[in-house]
Amino acid sequence: MALTDSVDDTDLVAQHSPLMSPLVWDLAHIANQEELWLVREAGGRPGLRPDLDHLYDAFQHPRADRPALPLLGPAEARAYVSAVREQTLDVLAGTDTDPGRPERLLAGAFVFGMLAQHEQQHDETMLATHQLRQGPPVLDAPEPPRAPADAADLPAEVLVPGGPFTMGTSDEPWALDNERPEHRVDVSAFWLDTVPVTNGAYQRFIAAGGYQDPAWWTPEGWRHVTGTGLSAPEFWQRDGDTWTRRRFGHVEQVPADEPVLHVCWYEADAYARWAGRRLPTEPEWEKAARHDPATGRSRRYPWGDADPGPEHANLGHRHLRPAPAGSYPAGAAPCGARQLMGDVWEWTASDFSPYPGFEPFPYKEYSEVFFGPDYKVLRGGAFGVGDVAGRGTFRNWDYPIRRQIFAGFRTARDAAPEDGGSA
Template identity: 65%
Template structure:
């Protein structure tokens, strides 16, 4: 499922109950198994929460919105609200809080879920109430939990000194890899429809729909690969200040970074990467992953290009010039498995040329899945933006400190991404599953 669609209330409730169950199975799968209590309560990096915090947080968020706000039920555990408020306590200090132990956290979120399902029968999806209309608040909670599951995967990737826990398949599920689309795709000048006003589960920052008129440009047909990024490294890209944004050069000098996160060299000079506890050769044909915005920007400058704006990214992904309208996904309005590397199936980006059936109307490939793609844009609201249902989801992050990412990664659930979805982060972040593609301006591209 990727959106509720035109369902009657009974069918929508059945669908919501199924999605609540599916996302909880995913969350528990990331916090059980071989992990003991010490590993669940440990902080593997000051950038991340202990896994047990994420687990209890999704339950507390569910209680706040589906029991208290949607169903009008009295608080279950008001004394823990502060502990699991992401704006009250930064990640670096969460291990010092009196958090629920793993067993307590599982019991708490199970009780919340039981009450949510009991209350779902009596909740009305009133079109006049934007919180419940179309099941919005339920979609918000399911997407929120999927986002935290992706965050927990990033925490697993940061773990060191522990056995590997994830054992994904070695090959894509869609058969032989096609020949990779080469080079760039021209996008003609003209207006397109950006954002949405009618997607029932879209967030406030995706709204409202508006026209954006862009000059002609070119955009890469595929994300930048490891092989291409190694060429940048071997050409001295990390040592050439002319390639770097001034703040990026400061970051490079202060951090000492000279390669993507989790990369190292073997005795013969070949590049290796650590992926969920396993060390393996860097696959040349996969999109480069775990690079920050400054690294992506430096590569683009070295290549004589730039990062696309998020409007350029969205037009290339969504606009159908024949139909004269934007699609929900690059390939159409309905999600179809096998068209994108989403949903934690491979636990890695797929090789260039994979998922060719997911190309956009312009023929731009893999704009959903594989890696979150950095854009050049700062995170701001669209014209006519209205914060809903709370400012802390989007509005408090607006400004030049955060860069926009688009498209989702292999770890993103299909329900939690679409052509309008906007992610954002600081330009120094590398622990998330990020990559990029390049663009350049053009005169008269057709």
Template identity: 60%
Template sequence: MNHDQEIAKERIAAELDRSRGRSNALTLRALDDEGLLAQHSPLMSPLVWDLAHVGNYEEQWLLRAAGGREALRPDIDGLYDAFENPRADRVTLPLLRPAEAEEYNARVRKEVLDTLETADIAPREPGAPGAGRSLLDAGFVYHMVIQHEHMHDETMLATHQLRRGAPVLLEDPDDVAPLRVPRQDEVLVPEGPFTMGTDDDPWAYDNERPARVVDLAAFWIDTRPVTNAAYQEFVEDGGYQSRRWWTRDGWEWCKGRDAVAPAFWQRDGHAWIRRRFGRQEIVPPDEPVQHVSFHEARAYATWAGKRLPTEAEWEKAARFDPATGRSHRYPWGDEEPEPRHANLGQRRLGPSPAGRHPDGASPLGVQQLIGDVWEWTSTTFTGYPGFAAFPYREYSEVFFDSGYKVLRGGSWATHPTAVRSTFRNWDHPVRRQIFSGFRCARDAEPV
């Protein structure tokens, strides 16, 4: 084994350990058996289901598919199949108890680390037969499993937000990070082509591929996400009572839910308060608004005389460098995220104030594109031209063209390994238990 593979395997082992430590902290270390087995919302699974599911997914892909090992627990595959069992039904299944799930996950992990020692995770040569299509190519299948567990960790955090009861998640004091509010509220993204998607990122999923050149007209985009204070102006102006700002589907959703503000907001006299992981607090005016649906984001944008950006516009604003013509992996370049760049990885239990992390700005001066809140776009989720499902259709393809809207950029709850400027998330336009916000865009006037 050469030195590069040694380094790559050390990174994989460390990231596997980090993801499992986080999963255990959100489940076994946070709640008792009753709390883990309970269904806190019909929108979400019991937390113990997520815990055993990540272990079963790891077993199926790293031990069976990539490692050639025999199944450890084939009897539980059906219980933890996300497509066979809707979330609302999972509480009725004969799930592993928390201690059993912990033991099973530990057994899987021990064998995974054994197989990792002899796995050939060298990158294939560009142009070689099957290049980019091997599970082990550049460690892809390990990266896939690591990201999958962190995605479920974010889902677990959404479950904790919906859970009623006393706070159980500890929060470190807010870090003192640079605060630099942009001098402009919006910037002009010039017309012209840029490279969207990727061909060579070893962590990228099938729906991020293949790379292609996209030519866009010039447009304006906000330099930061819409804040709670800005969104409150929409609320106070009767935004939820005026049909004119909403599409037909959006208005039906708004009236059907009797929505009057973002999820978890509540009026208290002249102020708005919010519930955040069991804590009641005044809504902080300078944070990006979160827990808003696509319908709410689009209504606000219409009220503001703007619109939501398309997915392509968001990605160009996030990664295109007009000085070089290059598309970078992140807004700030190609180096991996550090705390100075973005609020990621559950370092705090909410977004940072708008204007934090100026080192993470894009070359055009757009801030907080990575981290803090997932940002709704106007684009319906589908495959790029030339899309090929890999390694299974159920990750992306089965969701194409079904009305799901694309979200970009990750949130404060997203781990750095599970976000980049090409990463695509998607959800129903009615969803708002997720850590979702948005920024606005508008067309540029013809010169």
């Protein structure tokens, strides 16, 4: 509600980019999905507005086409959200959500968790729409904490020992189908950046002519760069000798110590090649974030199994920007890497594919239809990700050209035999 109440009705119904829906569509879509799955499916009730289902079906209508639909207006959408939420809470109060229930949707309140995550994902989508919106600032949040005293002395990279680990999950109650099932993966030893690549480091890539040299780009990436004229991350502008950026309506100097943001996969991959490194694979990323060599088990989060708190990670719209590189020592992984959760989504080298034994649930369109080489995997969650969707097994994916998302990256390299063995 804060993301929609912060703008007037004109902004609410406007399409601020063909990449995004009008904010009013997301608002009513959240309610419609809640009505479908919680009021009707979980509650067994007839529902409020089944006539709206086709309007708010994301698979029937591409984002660019949604403004032409006969959508609910701002007042109608808010009334719809309120009416659905009232019934949802009533259903929740009267539903047995024992983990032992035979119905998978209700066991452990999975369907409620699924919809809570769906809402949080659309909150992040609406936050991205706010970033694309032109006009004066309407959102505000406190600054993230300063980097800790040891941030400047951190090693550039950490060693992740080779050996098998457990990837994915079979017992996280609200994990989505693409996170399942857990399975053993053998990962060779590798070195990983201790922190995400920063704006300052990325500026050196730009200054070295990184966008002008095809040597650093895949053929597809070079065609994209030359065809679109990319020369810097999205929302950056050159002002004399200084780089500035637009962030939720504010124009400010690009902070050198923050993780770089709004770069596509092709840009992340090119930077890694220029630096003599590569992007980590998805199994490498998850092993670095979850594997505890001391116990041999995989944690829920880099710091352990406790739910994320403000000392662990920059999640949940708490700050409307990444924290400085090296922040959140309490959230560090066993390997020593920091900020693997929160701040920025991190591009990996991997295509989005199913785990061995994958089963679509509760519908194929959540994951299965996206599997394949068209989409690259992102991990870790950005500052706009809600805590309910921020965990070590959560998988995100997008086209390699996308830059409006809150994505950055870190790089990796193979370890030499003398660097480290199995663990």
